[in-house]
Amino acid sequence: MNFEIDFLVLGSGVAGLSFALKVADYGKVCILTKADAAESSTKYAQGGIAAVMYSPDSYEKHIKDTLIAGAGICDEKAVRITITEGPKRIEELILWGTNFDRKSSGVFDLAKEGGHSEYRILHHQDNTGFEIERALLERAKNHPNITIKEHQYAVDLITQHHLGENVTRHRGDIECYGAYVLNEKDNSIDTYLARFTLIATGGNGNVYSTTTNPIVATGDGQAMVHRAKGKLANMEFVQFHPTSLYNPTEKPSFLISEAMRGAGGVLKTIDGKTFMEKYDERKSLAPRDIVARAIDHEMKINGEDHVYLDCRTIDKSEIMNHFPNIYAKCLEIGVNITKDMIPVVPAAHYSCGGILVDENGKTTINNLYASGECSSTGLHGANRLASNSLLEALVYSNRAAVDCLKKKDSVKINKNIPPWNAEGMVLNEEMVLISQSVKELQQIMSNYVGIVRSELRLNRAFDRLNLIYKETEELYNRSVLIPQLCELRNLIANSYLIIKMAKQRKESVGLHYLAKY
Helix, strand or coil: CCCEEEEECCCCCCHHHHHHHHHHHHHCEEEECCCCCCHHHHHCCCCCCCCCCCCCHHHHHHHHHHHHHHHCCCCCHHHHHHHHHHHHHHHHHHHCCCCCCCCCCECCEECCCCCCEEEEEEECCCCCHHHHCCCHHHHHHCCCCCCEECCEEEEEEEEEHHHHHCCCCCCHHECEEEEEEEEEECCCCEEEEEEEEEECCCCCHCCCCCCCCCCCCCHHHHHHHHHCCEEEECCEEEEEEEEEEEECCCCCCCEEEHHHHHHHCCEECCCCCCCHCCCCCCCCHHCCCCCHHHHHHHHHHHHCEEEECCCCCCCCHHHHCCCCHHHHHHHCCCCCCCCCCEEEEEEEEEEEEEEEEECEEECCCEEEEEECCCEECCCCCCCCCCHHHHHHHHHHHHHHHHHHHHHHHHHCCCCCCCCCCCCCCCCCCCHHHHHHHHHHCCCCHHCCCCCCCCHHHHHHHHHHHHHHHHHEEEEECCCCCCCHHHHHHHHHHHHHHHHHHHHHHCCCCCEEEEEEC
């Protein structure tokens, strides 16, 4: 089937929903999500959202903290845009129904996390993302111009390439007309045509075996833009959260919020000794890249599968008020965090790079925008400062909305788009080939392109990945599409980009740590 709308939004997290709410009064909006609408990385963001709210905090302090964490790779203009426009976006969240924790006096109960020089993290207990997602989704569902369709898998962006045009003379010539979408309810490939398309598909954490990302985070938007010949940047900077709950049978890994270290939690080895003082003067509150490498090193030299986070000095009432979900989750596996130390291990958590966008969220493909974790604004540089990501999504979705509305009358829907070509494809029954390739890919990335890398490991990963790529393309070209096959293809594309950009960066910086042997 063919659908025509003004604004096509791929993804139902904070980036996609906030954009939709901004443009919905000016045209028809369709939000497509490949799972349930509430299933996004936003939902799993525990710690909160960073913004300058009160003195003695200031924009300059937040900017400085962000630049330091980014290890000299941040785009300072993007940093200033995000941090100075952030408080207005927070006000909108509250107007849209988001509740943040407040003290008895009525002021926000701000938290502090690693790399921050002041208390500036707004939160809702330890499930802030869930609360933001709830408020935005409820508002979007009630807007008459917004349609939300679940279990719709975007396969590819529609560009001139699908019209038979060979767009090679200049990347700036490429235009996006919408997307081909797999409707999982009847296995049809529908054509969505739009004036503007926003990619808000989230991260790519599932290229790794251990990740805090939901299972839907397979880098779909990044892969689609790559295939459409759009630009991506800084894909080598993958942030591993230092403290996910060590529970090997569970996927995704449960996040132990950095706010627990901000509240007084201390990292310790298996035998109960502190170790962060050996790596950074900020100890357990050092930026995530430093903490993750320190834990990784301690695990390797001690031959252990995890370390501990000791939160026993945190007042029990604070744990119950601020971290009730973490308390309950740990209790499920027999760990009472008021009495026992929490076993933790680093897990792939956030992609600091992605689809290259300008200050208005516009990609290098005309009429195509990107916001949230799938994008690369330049804010995070080589390492994301904790709780800056939700703020970035709000700011750039707002800017994308403003930019689209300025151009709305001059951009027309292209109706000369051919339907999806499924000629010669047969039903694929070899699911074992897909699942096995996913496991192999995740092992390659985790073993060779993880927290610590080397040229030898990267070269080996590249060679191994190339074989999986060839096998998968052969399968894709003769198979009826199913989401699992599309996801595998997208995971391969993301892995390729991570490895390629890691190979190009010859010196260690931020999250890209290159061991010299």
